[in-house]
Amino acid sequence: MTIIMNIGPSREKSNAMTTIPSVLVTGASTGIGAAYAERFARRGHDLVLVARDMARMEALAARLRQQNGVAIDIIQADLTKADELATVEARLRDDVRIGILVNNAGTAIGGSFIEQSTDDVARLVALNTTALLRLASAIAPRLAKAGDGAIVNMGSVVGLAPEFGMTVYGATKAFVLFLSQGLSLELAPKGVYVQAVLPATTRTEIWDHVGADINALSNVMEVGDLVDAALVGFDRREPVTIPPLPDAGQWDALQAARQAMLPNYRNELPAERYRTVA
Numbered sequence: 001m002t003i004i005m006n007i008g009p010s011r012e013k014s015n016a017m018t019t020i021p022s023v024l025v026t027g028a029s030t031g032i033g034a035a036y037a038e039r040f041a042r043r044g045h046d047l048v049l050v051a052r053d054m055a056r057m058e059a060l061a062a063r064l065r066q067q068n069g070v071a072i073d074i075i076q077a078d079l080t081k082a083d084e085l086a087t088v089e090a091r092l093r094d095d096v097r098i099g100i101l102v103n104n105a106g107t108a109i110g111g112s113f114i115e116q117s118t119d120d121v122a123r124l125v126a127l128n129t130t131a132l133l134r135l136a137s138a139i140a141p142r143l144a145k146a147g148d149g150a151i152v153n154m155g156s157v158v159g160l161a162p163e164f165g166m167t168v169y170g171a172t173k174a175f176v177l178f179l180s181q182g183l184s185l186e187l188a189p190k191g192v193y194v195q196a197v198l199p200a201t202t203r204t205e206i207w208d209h210v211g212a213d214i215n216a217l218s219n220v221m222e223v224g225d226l227v228d229a230a231l232v233g234f235d236r237r238e239p240v241t242i243p244p245l246p247d248a249g250q251w252d253a254l255q256a257a258r259q260a261m262l263p264n265y266r267n268e269l270p271a272e273r274y275r276t277v278a
C-alpha cells in the first residue's frame with residue numbers, strides 16, 4: 001500500500017529548476033537518509049521523503065517543517081515491491097520541482113554467502129541495485145533535458161573490498177559505484193551532476209540488521225559527520241566522495257591504475273601466457 005501525504009505549506013514554484021529544487025530522499029526515515037533530509041531542509045530545499053516507516057517520516061517532516069519552513073511530502077513505499085517503486089518512479093518523472101535525487105535506501109544482511117537464503121540475497125539486490133537503478137533511470141532523462149540537477153547514489157567502501165566478507169552487499173555497492181561513474185561520464189556533459197558516496201562504518205541501525213553491535217566496533221563515524229562530509233564533496237561536484245579516506249591521492253592512484261589498463265584490453269590474440277601450442 002502506498003500512501004502519499006502532504007505536510008507543510010505548498011509554495012508557488014513556476015520554474016523550480018531555476019530556483020531551489022526539491023530533493024527526493026529514499027531511506028529517509030532514519031540513519032543517513034534522515035540526516036540528508038535534515039541538511040537539505042536546512043539549506044531551504046523542499047523535500048520528498050521515501051521509506052516504509054510512515055510514523056518516523058511524519059515525525060521527521062513535522063520537525064523539519066517547523067525548523068526550516070520547507071514543504072515536505074511523504075511517500076510510503078517498499079522499494080522492493082514493483083508497484084510501490086513505480087509510484088516513486090512516476091513522481092521523479094513527472095514532478096519538475098524535483099531536481100535532486102538522493103538514492104540512499106539500502107540494507108545489509110548478516111552471515112556468509114552459504115548461510116544467506118536465496119530469497120534474502122535477491123531482496124538485498126532488489127533494494128540496493130534495482131530500485132536505485134530504476135529511480136535514477138526515471139529522473140535522468142528529465143534532468144538531462146533541463147540541463148540541470150543531481151543524482152546522489154549511496155555506495156560503500158565495502159564495494160571496493162571483497163576482503164571485508166560482505167560479498168553480496170559489497171557486490172551491490174560495486175554496482176552502485178560503477179553505475180555512478182558511468183552515469184557521471186554520460187550526464188556531466190549534459191549538466192547533470194552524479195555523485196557516488198562511499199561511507200565506511202557509520203553509526204546507524206543498519207548494523208542491527210546484520211546482527212552486529214555497533215558499540216563493539218571501532219572507528220565508527222557519526223552520521224552527521226558522514227553526511228556533512230558527503231555534502232562538501234557534493235558542493236565541489238566530486239564524482240566520488242569517500243569521507244573516511246584520509247589520502248585522496250590513494251583513490252586517484254587507483255583510478256589511474258585502472259585507466260592505464262584500458263588501452264591494453266583490445267587485442268586480436270590472447271595474451272602470451274594463454275597461448276597454446278598448436
Ligand SMILES: NC(=O)c1ccc[n+]([C@@H]2O[C@H](COP(=O)([O-])OP(=O)(O)OC[C@H]3O[C@@H](n4cnc5c(N)ncnc54)[C@H](OP(=O)(O)O)[C@@H]3O)[C@@H](O)[C@H]2O)c1
Binds near residue numbers: 026078105156
Ligand atoms: N551505516 C553504515 O555503516 C553504512 C556504510 C556504508 C554504506 N551505507 C549505506 O547507506 C545507506 C543508508 O543506510 P543507513 O546506514 O542509514 O541504514 P539504516 O539506518 O538501516 O536506514 C536505511 C533506510 O532505508 C530504508 N529502507 C530499508 N529497506 C527499505 C525498503 N525495502 N523500501 C524502502 N526503504 C527502505 C529504511 O527505512 P524503512 O525501514 O522505514 O523502510 C531507512 O530509512 C544504505 O544504502 C547503506 O548501504 C551505510
